[in-house]
Amino acid sequence: MTIFEQTLTVNNGNRISQLGLGTWEIADDKVAEAVRQAIKLGYRHIDTAQDYFNEAGVGEGIRTSGVVREELFVTTKLSAAHKDYDSACAAIEGSLAKLNIDYIDLMIIHAPQPWANFRNGEHYFEGNLEAWRALEDFYQAGKIKAIGVSNFEVVDLENILNNGKVKPAVNQVLCHIGNTPFELIDFCQQHDIVVEAYSPIAHGAIIGHPAIQAMAEKYGVSLPQLCIKYDMQLNTVVLPKTANPDHMASNAELDFTITDVDMETLKAIDSIDYGQASVFPVFSGK
Known part of the structure; x- marks a missing residue:
């Protein structure tokens, strides 16, 4: 089994590839090529959002990838x-039109x-209940195959x-070494809700962290590889974002296992200085 075939099953029986491609900050006119490159490498799970303003490009990449639609998992x-219900319904219709890929595998409240x-x-x-009701209706109609939430x-x-x-x-939540929401993960897993981890490399802020770098060197892997594997071993779906095919390939080279002892060491790291990336969420303007 390749890393791309490793899946988690959600509570309606659908399966999600545990390693996906995040597309935040990839421009609409660049993302189609990024998606095609990722799919060529073996990725089968692509994550986008209305607020990324690149759904049309992601849809183009899916349609022109050369891989049949049913083999791909697309989240927006x-x-x-x-x-409110009406604006949510209109927005969902907008995503379906922009993506133009027949259906959406997973749609979540951002x-x-x-x-x-x-x-x-x-x-x-x-x-949120009104927005959820809109998602439920599109789910019942078969236009969306699974529905969920983010940052909840x-x-x-x-x-x-x-x-x-x-x-x-x-x-789908922020989850990485140094900022792992353990209680939230436990709650989700106890209620049969799959946790998806975004920004597994802490917006890049983990790069150069001495203890994490030393651990990566112990395993003979890169720091990003260690971070992605950490999240995977928490039984989460992991969504590293990149438009660089070399990084896409490297992020998928995860043929190693972090020992239980080392996982506990990584779990105990409780702070990361985000530096210039500390303004979150990026959409707020704060």
Whole structure:
């Protein structure tokens, strides 16, 4: 089995490749080629979002990849701005049109708050239920094969679990060495919600971290490879982003196992200085 064939099964029986390609910050006119290169290398899971403004390019890359649609898994995200049913439905229709790939494998609410109010204390419970109802309707219609959320905390998940008709398939969250939301991961896994890890290399801030670099050297791998493997061994889907085919290939060279002892050492690293990448989320303008 290759790394690209390694999958996790979500609660409706669909399978997701555990290693995917993230496309944040890849421009719409460049992303089609990045997607084609990734698929040529063996990637079968591509992640995009309405707020990345590159869905059309991702769709072009899928359609022109030379690989049949059914072999590919495509995720997009409903913009965090949509907290009412009608605007969410219109936005979902927009994603289907821009991607133009017949159906979406997974669509998720990008955040519980609109980006300008991210983590400001308001949880938008009713608005998220309205957005969730829109996703449920497209799911029931077969236009989306699985639905989920992103950046949701436990209280946000409980709102959907207690009031929605369909259980979220995934929760996509920031998760990397030095910033691993263990309690949230445990909650999700206890409720049969797959965790997806974005920014496994901490927006690049991990590069040069002495303890993590030393661990990578111990295994004879690169620091990014160690970081991606760490998330995979937490039983998460991992979504490193890159438009560089060399990096795509390197990120998939994961034929090693971190020992339990070393995993515990990595779990104990509890802080990473993001430096210039500390402004998060990038969409908020804060």
